Amino acid sequence: MTTARLPSRIVCLTTETVEVLYALGEQARVAGISGYTVIPPRARREKPKVFAFSSGDLEKILAVEPDLVLGFSDMQADVARDLIKAGVAVHVFNQRSVEGILAMIETVGRLVGAVDRSLALVAELEATMAAVRAQAAALPRRPRVYFEEWDEPPISGVGWVSELIAIAGGEDVFAERARHPGAAQRILADPLEAARQAPDIIIGSWCGKRFRPERVAAREGWHSVPAVRDGELHEVKSALILSPGPVAIREGLPALAGIIARWAARQPAS
Template sequence: MPRLPQRIVCLTTETVEVLYALGEQDRIVGISGYTVRPPQARKEKPKVFAFTTGDIEKILAVEPDLVLTFSDLQADIARDLIKAGIAVYALNMRSVDDILAMIETVGRLVGAEDRAQALVAGLEAQIAQARALAEKHIAQHGRRPRVYFEEWDDPLISGLRWASELIEIAGGEDVFAERARSPLSRDRRPTPEEVIAAAPEIIIGSWCGKHFRPERVAARPGWEAIPAVNQARMHEIKSAIILTPGPVAISEGLPLLLDILWPSTT
């Protein structure tokens, strides 16, 4: 179908992941330098932009007929591309449902709607299976473990909405679930005292772009009183998995959460 986009630039990793999963990777003519999934994309596709910075001429040089962007963080480049006459589709995933909807949208954009729906159905089945397993654990233990998800350490930033929702699906209780509903990081900045008062039994760190350091968390003044700290239940999930609003957050992030929340039963 010639009216469908033939030359797509993906400025975030999740749309690259989806197009490869749909077998439509030949349409990709440029990617972000931060693309990590699938690994072969970094070898096969030219890197034409970073995430929020780069040279628009590098994008224009690959002659895209569609550029896929993400959120307000890429609003400026989307504006510049539109001014240059390029079609732009700006995605804005914030929740698990948004991730599934993004897959269906990308599928429709490239004429692969049936394959996209099949991919979504598989992820939905995984979610349902994880939720059922979690409910069994909750019934056995009589409660949900309290979880603090830390996206950044200085300043403290708690988890995004889809991470919070995946914690709930896996059977946990996000201690800052209400804050997770805000798309703005400034609204997800608990004080150290608030984390101590929340008394999480599990701490999950996913510091975007650097390794989580449990020993640094344990050394924070007063944090030795937190059950997760004094019981050494501090775990890392790599940001490329859980902070990416694409299939990987569900396909790999959710099983990791189950293992962390229910270590002796999964």
């Protein structure tokens, strides 16, 4: 592959492609990032913030003279369209599953000529999942898990989160809803809908703000929910689980597995 033909000034409009490029040792190619980038933390110090997530000044992106812009989903369709009209090459990812995350990593590797390193990163993540699956196989029972990614209104977990819960040994009580890519389809219109699922564990990951378990426990009609009764309300930071990139597997999955393993250790012997 001719390196001169590879993109050398890449703008990443979401955090996960920044994470991948840094993990591949290709951070020198990153010319601009989203203001919501959190991983790796050094990227926020090193790279200019040229866009938010779904809004921002197109001229800020163009000012860093990108030869490739990496976006995510239909939520960035408008800026993708405007960049294309301005003559910029754009690749928009739409990963919503664990397999999609791994495919995204491989594609980014191909785009920057780091195929072997991207495959090595994927192999590392697959090994992490295999180790967690082996641990989960020894659980005496799989707990029912309610994952809440927002509280007002309550929104259940997205696809890759539901899959990671299953890998960690839990049963997502809203696994069917998780198949919907958009948050609108995962809104719980009835505040008691999650309570009726009788989850053993509640995990909160309120995007952009701290999870408040006492607020969940105080919801009307929730006092008899097993997770509330037993004090099994936990937080996994949104930066570790709600970004469909390597961090969700590297850090989010072990966090889920730890919560479930500790729950299992507290169960009475059968």
